[in-house]
Amino acid sequence: DQAxxxxxxxxxxxxxxxxxxxxLLTLSxxxxxxxxxxxxxxxxxxxxVDAALREQYPQRQVQFRVATDLRVxxxxxxxxxxxxxxxxxxxxxxxxxxxxxxxxxxxxxxxETVYYLRDDGVGFDMAYADKLFTPFQRLHxxxxxxxxxxxxxxxxxxxxxxxxxxxxxxxxxxxxxxxFTLLGRRGDDR
Numbered sequence: 001d002q003a004x005x006x007x008x009x010x011x012x013x014x015x016x017x018x019x020x021x022x023x024l025l026t027l028s029x030x031x032x033x034x035x036x037x038x039x040x041x042x043x044x045x046x047x048x049v050d051a052a053l054r055e056q057y058p059q060r061q062v063q064f065r066v067a068t069d070l071r072v073x074x075x076x077x078x079x080x081x082x083x084x085x086x087x088x089x090x091x092x093x094x095x096x097x098x099x100x101x102x103x104x105x106x107x108x109x110x111x112e113t114v115y116y117l118r119d120d121g122v123g124f125d126m127a128y129a130d131k132l133f134t135p136f137q138r139l140h141x142x143x144x145x146x147x148x149x150x151x152x153x154x155x156x157x158x159x160x161x162x163x164x165x166x167x168x169x170x171x172x173x174x175x176x177x178x179x180f181t182l183l184g185r186r187g188d189d190r
Contacts, residue, residue, distance in 0.1 A: 035075045035161065042070035042115065045080050046104045049087045061098060062091065067105035070115070072182050074162050082158040085151040086117045086178055093121035093176065112181055120175040129168055155180070 043066040050064050072079070087102070094100030103118045124132070133156040152168075155178070159166040163183030170176035 033075075033078065035078070037073055037075055040072050040074055040076045040079055042072055042079065042083065043067065043104065045076070046070075046083050046087065049080070049083050050102075053087060053091050057091065060091070060095070060100070062094065062100045062102060065101075065103045065105075067103075070104065070106055072115075074182055078158045078161065082155050082180075083117075085155050089151055089178075090117060090119040090121065090176075093123075094119050096122060114179050114181055116177050116179045118175065118177040123170040123172045123174045123176050125172055126170060129170070132168055133166065152178075 046066055047064075050062075054060070054062070083104075090102045091100070094102065097120065101120045104116070105118075106113055106115045108114070133152045156166050159180045159182065164181035166178065166180040168176060168178050
């Protein structure tokens, strides 16, 4: 029994290490990949990512609202990675709720389009907000919420490559909102 326990720990550790290596490779590729800018509908990409998450977690009850007219100018592949990381986090951190609510939208702030992904999950203490975009920094134990701590660092690199900025707001047991900007305005075809 003890040997089986050790073997299970080794297998779990190996799986976690494999995921960590994959996440680090993604982070590295995001930094070096050539940008292919085009008009992209963030809402369409987000609905595709959401559909994949629904297939992966069919037992979950998640209400996902997407605003209309979320056209941006950017690299479709990188923006899909950005939305995958953000939506995966939203699904993960709303998992304790019987019915979760996630929203993707945009607003104007001082003449700039700001996109946001909001959830009603477990949230976090804003005193630690500056740590969240640093690789390997986690605010929750991995046995509570699995992950490697690379996702938001990847998001930051993608937003930075698009000439934007990213920040996060949250409140414990209330939820989290991730805000980001991208170079150019919505629907910009440059």
